[in-house]
Amino acid sequence: MTLNPAVDLATSVEHVIAGPKLYCRPPSIDPGGGGVNVARAICKLGGRAKALVAVGGASGDRLLQLLAAETVPAHTVPVSGETRESFAVTDEGTGEQYRFSLPGQTLTAQDGDRLIAEIASAVSQDGYVVLSGGVAPGLGDAFPERILAAMSPRTDRLIVDTSKAALARLIAQPSVPVYILRQDQREAELSAGHALKTVADSIAFAETLIDRGVARIIVSGRDSEGSILVTKDARYICRTPHMAVVSKIGAGDAFVGALTLSLSRGATLDVALQWGVAAASATMGTEGTGLCDRPVVEALLAHCHVEQV
Template sequence: MSGILTITLNPAVDLATSIERVAAGPKLYCKAPRVDPGGGGVNAARAIRKLGGQVTALVAVGGAMGEQLLQLLAAEDVLALAVHVAGETRQSFAVTDETTGEQFRFSVPGETMDSADGARLLSAIAQAAPRDGYAVLSGGVTPGLDDDFPQQVLAAVAPRRCKLVVDTSKAALAHLLAAPGKPVHVLRLDQREAEQAAGHELATVADSLAFAQDLIARGVADIVAGGRGAEGSVLATRDQRFFCRAPYVEVQSKIGAGDAFTGALTLALSRGEALDQALRWGVAAASATVGTEGTALFGRGEVEALLPQCEVAAA
């Protein structure tokens, strides 16, 4: 099995709670919160550990909140490689309205990094990248870092022949799509991100697959995985196209579902699984996460129970 490094530039301590009814005006007395380590790469690493994989989670941390994040990772048996930066690690907060079932998610931006922070991160990534393994850059790029930071990470891990998986957003994703340079190994987008990038609705599975292969033809990635919400996910290479239908799961919380997909997919690839089977693992992990409350991720048994219901076919 190849080694895996996850990279989280803008992690968070995630709090999730609930209240009978969310309403503007009066003070709202919520239930005791659940507290979890959060951020894209952090959640991907948590998913990999829950599925029995070995992973190192490289996280940019600062201040007391950063120390709490490291303690939360240790409690979940996730090996963390801390890169200390000047700013305080952020928090995210989610509240579920028990009457309607709606979830309200609040995410504050991370503190702005400077060039020294960026250089420290790239140096740590280059040293920690597993030879002939996988690096997962997941989550947002912190304010102050260059929009081409994913390409800088790709250059940093290249000497170790480390394959880069990217699941990012906003300006960093837009830059990667517009000026890719060398292709990353895997790019994951959700439905909203893919439609914004395409400039039009992707109404069908065929539309999502066609857009994925267009990105591959443009040199953005070797493999593109795209979420289609409750419908399932697609995965394409230059020559292969797959669609995996998601099983029905009663939705409790969507927090971390995309990260769980990325973690499970990467773990399966690192174990030498075929692309269609790796896609099944990703969909099963995302579906199981949707069925958990707040910021919790899946249990391994839940993923294994859903796996046979994840129907994958060439498309």
């Protein structure tokens, strides 16, 4: 599910400097937004996924055309306003990437009700449901809770990777635990209210979230160190293989996609974590808004070492 999708553009210039007009290279253009990228990653890895997207206007039509070009099935939910764009510019001299995300337009209460109805109808029995990306303005910070309630007659496997106020509410006021909550290092530290300097710090914070009923499984990135996965009874860390980083766009989404696909195929949690890290690493080796390729992910698996902590 992508509540605030985007058409993603990525380009580069010789140097990013203030003042003069900067002449960019021809851009790569891809469908974007958290859930969209999760679905794209699953399909690229040989799985089956449907991208439920809230789209509007000419930009929304373009996003759907881009999804169709990648043969990613879409469940379209028309909403008011225009689908947003985001863009990234790489400085060719330094290799640094500058990422710009435009705000989505405010959705109405009717848009929210329509989304909930479509989500309830689209969920499969005992299926895996992913909410990835930000909650569109106007839907309210409690919208993930509405999703959880709407899908509960058919499944309780909601995987959440969101941010800002919606994430803060989910952590501060848990109602029913989500199946998996994923955070990156920065999000986890903001949620904790202090730095998480060590793996042990991240695990301890994850344990508090589980004890408070936020989620049954917590997955948290630790940048170049890898990612941890914590349940009530198990703690794992998967180390990130050493490789050159070309672009970080979509890496977290590829992680969630590969993790979810692996779980849906019956993998154990440690193996699913390994697939997630491999997919994220493969994505960071691609340019712009490109995502992981299956042969690269499979080759990286052997270099993604999982340890029980």
